[in-house]
Amino acid sequence: MNKDKVQIAIERLQQFEPKDxxxxxxxxxxxxxxxxxxKLVEMAGVKYELHHNHTTADAPQTVRYIREQYPTCIIEYPQKSLWQLIGEQGVPPTRLMRYCCKELKEHGGEGRTKVLGVRWQESSGRKNNRKMIELCYKNATTTINPIVDWRESEVWEFHREYELPHNPLYDLGYKRVGCIGCPQKGTKAMLEDFNRFPKYKVMYLEAFKKMLEVRKKKGLETSWTTPEEVFNWWINL
Incomplete structure (x- = not known):
């Protein structure tokens, strides 16, 4: 592992430690x-709290992992579950309509100085739009991304060198950890999710059923007649 990158990340955390x-x-x-x-905030010797947004669509392994490996982590539960949001929105979440992320993941820490594990290598969107320091004047939040310039190989090298635990989903072949059935994964990975976690497919179908009922009550035009039709359309986008 590149010692300079580790030290730089630590110095970033020390430099911007909130004084409040x-x-x-x-x-x-x-x-x-x-x-x-x-691990880095621990090594930096800064004051911090760990927070985890429970999305209601997390894999069981992820829920257990957070609770077992980070017992002091504050778990934030949403006011509405993903299944409720689908009914209210009247359409499943898609790659272009990511209301689920906005409502379930991208919140918390308003008015605070946040630390995220965002990295440029993860996507072109993050490479073009994310910075090491980000300011949001709307909610008075500062975000620090101390490993924004790390490559995936360096992340795993750090894991090995410091003997860090990791989510067991990686041992099942997962490349990224996220919600079960996330449209960002694509059709193949979504189907793999539902083969491994069939109960989640049932929950999506139930949510689609309620969604269709809401659309009918609102008089919204739709070509779907059954939850299965919604599911097949959604998973093949």
Whole structure:
């Protein structure tokens, strides 16, 4: 592992440590990058709290992993579950309509200084739009991304060198940890999710059923007649 990159990440955390007495709001997802930032804030000797947004569509392994490996982590539960949101929105979440992320993942720590495990290598969108330091004047939040310039190989090298635990989903072949059935994964990975976690397919179908009932009550035009039709359309987008 590149010692300079580790030291730079530590120095970033030390340099921007909030002086308000609250410490960092460290958001962890249960993925490999989260493990790294949790270790780095410890190594930096800064004040912090770990927080995890429970999405209601997390894999059971992820829920257990957070609770077992990070017992002091504050788990934030949403006001509405993904299944409720689908009914209210009247359409399943898609790659272009990611209301689920906005409502279930991308919140918390307003008015605080947050630490995230965002990395440029993860996507072109993050490479083009994310920075090491981000300011949001709307909710008075500062975000620090201390490993934004790390490559995936360096993340795993850090895991090995510091003997960090990792989410057991990686041992099942998962490359990224996220919600079961996330449209960002694509059709093949979504089907693999539902083969491994069939109960989640049942929950999506039940949510689609309620969604169709809401659309009917509102008089919204739709070509879907059954939850299965919605599911087949959704998974093949």
């Amino acid at each position: 007495g609250h410490g960092y709001y460290v958001a962890i997802s249960g993925g490999k990058d989260s493990d790294v930032i949790a």
